[in-house]
Amino acid sequence: RTERKALLYVGGGIPLRPGADLFALWQEKYGMLSSKLGASSFDMAGLDNAPLVQQAADRANAAGVSLYALALPASGAASASAVARAGTDSEDAGRALRTLAASTGGRVTTDVQNPAAFLAGTERDLAGAYLLSYAPPAGSKSGSHKIEIRVRNGELAARYREERYDTDARTRDPLLQRALAVLGGAAGGANPLRVELTVEEEIPEQDGRLRLTAIVSLPLAALTVQPQEHYHVAHLTLAVAARDGRGKVSGIPQAEVPVEIPHERLLAAPGESAGYRFTLHLSPGESVVAVAARDDSSGTVSVVRAVYGGMGKGFAASPGEPGGEAEGTARLTTAVAVESAALLMSGQEGGDVPLNALALYLPAEAGKAQVLVRMRMDGPALLAGQTGEALRIETALYVLDSGGGIAASALETIGIDLAAERAAVEKSGVDLLAGFALKPGAYSLRLLARNAATGRLGVRTFPLTVPDPEKLEKIPLSPPPAVDPRPTARLAGLGPLDPPPFASDAAAPAQEAAAPPPIPDAEALAAVEALEDALLLAAHRPASVEQIVEIETGAARELAAASPEGLLPLLRFHQRLYETATARRRHPGSTVAQNVLVNLLDLYREGKGEPAREVRATFGIELLRNGISRLGEPAVQSVLADDPANEMILLELAVDAGKRGRHAEAVTRLEELLRLHSDNREARLRRAVELARLGRKDVAEQRLTAVIHDETGGWLLSLAYQELARIQLSDRLFGPGERTLREGLQRLPGDEKLTLLLTAFLGRTFSATASREVIGGLKLEGADGGGAARHRYNSPPQELLEAALASLDREAAFRRPALASALEKTAP
CATH class of the missing domain: 2.60.40.10 (Immunoglobulins)
Incomplete structure (x- = not known):
């Protein structure tokens, strides 16, 4: 069928002079007062809706919508006689509707007690209308243009859209x-x-x-x-x-x-x-x-x-x-290929990629249980036959009820940069974590994973019996770890906690490097942590996380009431608690700090009337990096609503998109960032790399060459040389590739990654002697070495976040006397 769009309006008329009838009634009833006040019907002359009515008609024409109006009998405040005596137009409301309908090729009827005939005529219009198409003349300007349609021989009059709206070439369908x-x-x-x-x-x-x-x-x-x-x-x-x-x-x-x-x-x-x-x-x-x-x-x-x-x-x-x-960046995560859907619904199992799953049931609301699922995909099987550095895994989880209907589903496309994570995938596989709210009963959990490049896939079915949620006990779970031992995708329905790991998973070692540097508040932090642990881990009647959150939030409210200026040091202190607890994998403590900080941010906005952007921005970024998007996403989006040009958040979102394999989105975000902050050197490099990931190698080479020209040293320069050489060598441009690597080593003598790349290239194309000569100049990698450059690129952005946190520390220190004053005022 041809797509036709129509809007049927049913209601009273739309007055071109709003309030005129009410003014007429007031003037009739309080004529003497009107004279004393000097009120006149001319006072209403400035209130004119005619431009808005025409604007609505223009927008409808631009969208291809015809407007039909069924105007109900007038029931306004002023009587017809009063309106007439006041000199207002009794046809005013109907004229607006007629303008809308006539301009868009629709029809209007007013004061109809039985609308059946009008509705039948509207139905005939929609079913029997002609569609006339034409190509706008070359060079025509965008905007509104009048249209006239004449029926041959003039025997019939045509009702049609009176204007067309031409867009420019950039916005046309x-x-x-x-x-x-x-x-x-x-x-x-x-x-x-x-x-x-x-x-x-x-x-x-x-x-x-x-x-x-x-x-x-x-x-x-x-x-x-x-x-x-x-x-x-x-x-x-x-x-x-x-x-x-x-x-x-x-x-x-x-x-x-x-x-x-x-x-x-x-x-x-x-x-x-x-x-x-x-x-x-x-x-x-x-x-x-x-x-x-x-x-x-x-x-x-x-x-x-x-x-x-x-x-x-x-x-x-x-x-x-x-x-x-x-047209899009990749297949959306809300759809699955027909063949994959057929495999899932058939109940078949097997394939080339071994899959495993683990489910945990938790009490939820509305008589349902929250089912947390961990799906594990075999790494070597996913990598078999993979040639490129971008691994794209299409996954689908279906939960089928006893009647074969789909009770819940989760679809996700996982993008992994193998240049950074190949070893982790090969060693530990890939995890997908999802959550479903299900009623008690028997279900079938069906899983599918497919390497989009090679077509290798796996399909598994597991029985799922959801118990009565009232009989479930709350199980102490942990928030996501600071560093995942394998590439892990977390879906939106998961919530703030992870499903437990498989029994065969080794405990992840503590990430000492992730711990924040020593801070002046170390003693206070240690004291709070010890107090929280004593309450949470007490042998008899331990306190719950919720109780600790309530106690600490209540204390903060009391201090804020005594001295509002002291709230910012409290905010930063609890942010430090969250950072240290997360780094040390002290999960109950990080959950407490996370919830208290959310409450304090709300309190800060109430008490101060300020947005506290820096705290929200840095805390939101930390939450996102720890996989807690439920709280992190609203935090960063609220900052962008206040400050759309926030450089730190724009860069963070761009990097996150690239890590998830959404390279087109990353490029778009980086272009927007550079439009607002053209001097962001890291964004310039990342844009070039993301363009290369999209296959736009010519543009990527130009961008990388510009970065090389402008940078004087450091990891940005090293990585720009690495990426440019990779592009040239992959296109079999051996001469330019070798020259790029040698030039890079001239500017960055002994750079480990550039040395190894040139050594490998010479070993394949020339001789072992040439390779040994190059590798003889290899230096032990320092902070700016090539391998460190790759690691730095694959890590979240650092400089802007560190600067923001340092600024917060300085401001918190400046306001600390206000906190001390509040403590004195509230002391028992």
Whole structure:
């Protein structure tokens, strides 16, 4: 079907002069007072809604929406006689609705007691309207343009949209633009969706044209679908453009095609097709038809071009480009391939990638249990056949109830940079952590993981019996560790705590390097930690985390009331408690500090009337780095709402996107950051590297060359040389690659990574003697060595966060006397 959009308004009229009737009533009742005050009906003249009404009509035309209005009988405050005596326009409210309807090709009726006839007429309009398409003239300006449509011979009057709104080339519908673009060429575009065109019906018309009914079809196996309780659904958007024998261009600018696949048909779906029927009226001669189709779940786009030779000759497809393309950055995490969905629903098990799972049940709300799931994917099996440095794993978890319906699901695409994490993947595999809220009963947990590059996958099914949540006890769990022993993805439904590890997992060693440096508050921190542990770990009647949080928050409220200036030192102190407890894996303490700090931030905003951006920003970043997105994401977003140009958060979000494999998002964030902070040197380097990850090597080389030109030393320069050489050598540009490495070693003598890269290159292409000569200049890696540069790149940004924390420490120290004063005032 052709997508048509209409808005039906049912209600009272929209006054062009709001308040005029109420003013008329007031003036009629209090005429003497009106005279004394000097009130006049001219006072209402400045209140004019006409520009807003026209603006609404313009926006509707720009969006292709027709407005229909059913205006109910007037019931305003002023009577008709009062309005007339006041000189106001009784047609005022109806005129606004008529303007909206007439401008957008709709209709309006007023004062109708029985709206059935109007609604029936509206239905006929939507079902029987003609769609006229045309190509705007070359060089036309963007904005509103008047339209006039005349019916041949003047026997009928047409009702139509009176304006069109042309956007510029940057904002026009890219799908329609792609279809129009291939009309004039000799070939179609890429066709990853495997779209085909076939003729269904050909009927000659009296005016000499041919009415052609054709079908766009594509295999369901090429689509991604979203799981629902009893269906899997997909959604396609199409644009059709045709040029007939006389050069006239027509078509369908946009068509929406929903696809529903019942679970019982899913197994057969990979062998079936979906189709969309459309009709064209073509003049004699050879015609060209182009179709652009987009899978809206994955962003994958196909563009096909076919020549229609005339009656009985069918379509002759034009050759297309190799490969495929997607408008989005990657397949969205809310959809799964049809074949993968069929495997999950079939209950089959096996594949090339061994999977394991562990589930834990916790009490939740509304009669449900919270089910925490840890899914483990075998590392060597995932890496088998992998050639690139970007590992992309498509995962799906389905929870099926006893009737075969999908009670819950979780879909995630995990991106891993193997240049940094290959060893961890190979040794320990990859974990996916998810959480589901389920009612008591028997379920089936079905897991799927697939390497998107190699196609190697694994499918497993586990029984899942959810107990009565009222009989469950609260189990002390830990927040995410400071450093994961393996690449780990945590989904949104997980909450702040991790499922327990597998019994075979060795305890992760304490990360001494992650501990913060010694601070002046060390004695106070140690005292608070000792007090908390004594209460939490008491042999008899230990205190709960919630009780400790309530006690500490209550004390802070009392101190803030005594001296509001003393609240900032308290905020920074509890932030330090959170940092040290997390680094030392003192999990109950980190949970207490985390919740107290959230409460103090709310209190700070209440008591001070200030946003406390620095504390929220640094704390939000620390939470995000520790995998607690439930609290970290709102914190950083609230800072961006107040300060959209916050350099520290913009860089943090860009780096996080890159680490998760969302390289296009990372590039977009880095471009925005550099637009606001063009001097951010780390962002310039990261943008170049992310462009290379996207395959945009020419642009990446230019960006890396600019970084090399501007940097004078340090890890940014080392990594820029490494990345530029990698690009050149991967493209078999051996001469430029060698020159890049040697130039890098001239500027950074003995750099470990550059030395090893050049040694490996010479060993493969020249001789062992040349390799030994190069490696003889190797120096032990220092703080700025090449390996350290790679480690620094793969680590979260440091400089901005450290500067922000240092600034907070200075401000907290300045306000510490206020805290001391509050302590004296509240002392018993």
